[in-house]
Amino acid sequence: MRKMRTAEEMFAYYCEHKDPKKKKGFFDTSLPMFDDERRGDFELAEFFLELDEYVISFFWGYIYVYIYDISADQNKRWIYIFTNKRIMSICCEDYGVSSISYARLKNIIFIPSKIEIFFDIDGWCRGFSEVQAxxxxxxxxxxxxxxVLPYIREMHEKEMRKEKLIVSSADEIRKFKELWDDGIITAEEFQQKKKTLLDL
Incomplete structure (x- = not known):
């Protein structure tokens, strides 16, 4: 699994693995001006990383928005950063950032023919809906x-197991608290059970 911490590491990986040179109309995305944009996106990603966090994968997408102030439509570019702890969506143009845990993400569906990316998550989160590749x-x-999908599924299952364990431990602690309240166990026994359940 890749472990990228700096903007330079991410940029080097992108340059090595990006699609072959393609022209779209007048725009040649291999030109230096586009490289500067990419470098800026990676600098944003590095800025938002926590100290014990590293990047394992990333890609870009666009989200269509309607801007009321100027009554115009616009596609805003986002970069999606997959780390060892979470998934971040960073708007490359207004620097807004959202993040979700792997527990919330059930799947990602990519439909190349429609250039659509669907994030199957619990609830709504800015930057994760109506994404165009x-x-x-x-x-x-x-x-x-x-x-990255196998890692996402593994992390989702791991996080869900952790959440269930926390809920289960809380229920057990409540039961032992009732036993303590009823005088069936001592305060010392209750504290010992609580420590064991919380793995302290």
Whole structure:
């Protein structure tokens, strides 16, 4: 599994694995001006990383928005960062950031023919709905998702087991508290059971 901490590491990985040079109309995404944009996106990602966090994968997407102030439509570019702890969606244009835990993410479905990416998550979260894949990097996106999805599913199951364990432990502690209240066990026995259940 990759462990990228710095913008330079992410940029080097992207340059090595990005799709072959493709032209879309007048735009050649291999030009230095586009590389500067990418570098800026990775600097944002590095800024939002926690001290014990590292990046394992990433890709870009666009979200269509309607801007009321100027009565215009606009596609805003987002970068999706998969780390060892969570998934971040960072808007590359207004620097907004959202993140979700792996417990909330059930699956990611990528439909290349419609260039749509569907995040199957509990509830709504800014940056994770109605995402369009970046046309210039469809192969890169598809490859990255194929590699990271097993990790996402593993982390989802792990987080869900952890949540169930916390709920189960809380229920057990309540039962022992009732026994203590009823005088069936001592305060010392209750504290010992509580420590054991909380793994302290």
């Amino acid at each position: 970046e046309k210039e990097n469809l192969e890169f996106t598809q490859r990255e998702l194929a590699e």
